[in-house]
Amino acid sequence: MAAKPDVNTRVSLLETGLRELRRDLELPEDAKGVVVVDVEEDGVAAKRGVQAGDIVAAVGREPVTAPEQVVEKVEAAKKAGRKSILLRIERDGAAQFFALPVDAKSNGG
Numbered sequence: 001m002a003a004k005p006d007v008n009t010r011v012s013l014l015e016t017g018l019r020e021l022r023r024d025l026e027l028p029e030d031a032k033g034v035v036v037v038d039v040e041e042d043g044v045a046a047k048r049g050v051q052a053g054d055i056v057a058a059v060g061r062e063p064v065t066a067p068e069q070v071v072e073k074v075e076a077a078k079k080a081g082r083k084s085i086l087l088r089i090e091r092d093g094a095a096q097f098f099a100l101p102v103d104a105k106s107n108g109g
Contacts, residue, residue: 025053033057033090034067048098050089057095058088078102 021027021035033055039046056064059073077085084099 027055028093031055031090032063032065034064034070036089045098045100048100049096050087050098050100051091053091055090056087057090060086074102 021037022029022031025035027035036045036050036052036054036056039050039052056070058064059070060077062073064070064073074085083103084101087098087100089096089098
């Protein structure tokens with residue numbers, strides 16, 4: 001079951017531990033994190049460069065291994081009054097960083 005960390009980012013996530021998902025997306029066996037399985041093309045995540053198949057390895061400085069952890073961290077950032085969150089994403093063996101707004105007013109979505 002996919003989880004959405006924020007309706008405004010329009011990203012669906014799944015755990016990397018699912019064997020079928022690893023095989024279908026050709027993920028490395030040692031991949032840790034949460035797989036982005038769908039990104040709505042008009043969402044802020046897509047506009048910032050997040051792609052299906054990316055692995056969210058961390059939110060802020062904290063590693064994540066389940067979609068629920070991403071949701072929790074996004075909600076915590078909102079409650080703390082933050083305007084954005086930083087995702088560390090693994091793509092093609094390289095780490096990339098994406099700042100995504102957590103406030104609907106700031107993301108144009």
